[in-house]
Amino acid sequence: MICSRLTSACLPSLWIDRAAIHSPWLLPADASAHGPALDHHLLLNLWVALALLTLAHLILLIGLLARRHSEPTRLWRIEHLPLAALALLFASLTLKAERLWAASRYTGASPTALQVEVTGVQFAWYFRYPGPDATFGITRPSLVAPGEGNPLGLDPSDPHSADDQVTSQLVLPANREVDLRLRAQDVIHGFSIPEMRLKQNAVPGQTIHLHFTPTTPGTYAILCTQLCGLGHYRMNATLLILPPNQFATWLAAKQKAAP
16 A cells, blocks of 8 residues: 555656765755655655664574573563564554645645646547636537547537637646646547656546646656557657746737637
8 A cells, every 4th residue: 555655646657867966865956846845755655674684683683692591481572562563653654645645635725726637548648728718618429520620629610718828838827726637538548757756547437636836937848658559669748837927928828829
């Protein structure tokens, strides 16, 4: 349980951008508000594992070198007490990991969070922003036509669809909470941004919410971490974090350029 949750929450992918490494632990640079807590818990788990490994080797070494005693040994001291201590240790680590996981998965985003829909399709990511009406338009699978400029199947008869903005680059403002709605059109895709400490599957037929707050302006890689077909290797996109005023300018320009 601990390994699976921490791996998915703290190690978003096996991809590491060497230019972004600023830590002797070889973790990607942290650019999100929730990242330090995840990194701290990951390093705590590694230190605990190292300490237990050292202790196990010391016990083996002492057992080889120490004299054997014929007197009976009390089991509670050599078995029951260490097992109880280990159970308490791992229970506390599990509870901490569950709280960190729930903070971004099961706790709702702020009502003022920026709403962005993320759709995975073989082999691309699309990002949709609601227009001034702050409402996403209806999409229909029968209307999906990437070659005609409608990769998400927006319904033109829905007035809320007219001002939706669809892009192939995720652009977000720094220091503002973002609520992502993850979707997939065909198969399961793995949405991952290592520097944001994010990794979540996009599952067909489901809308999965994931919220976070980016803190550091810059450009970051968006990856697919699920083998989704022959073109999986090229299913990537970029995340651009801008200062709030520049993001407002970018969004206004997109809305102005919309037909």
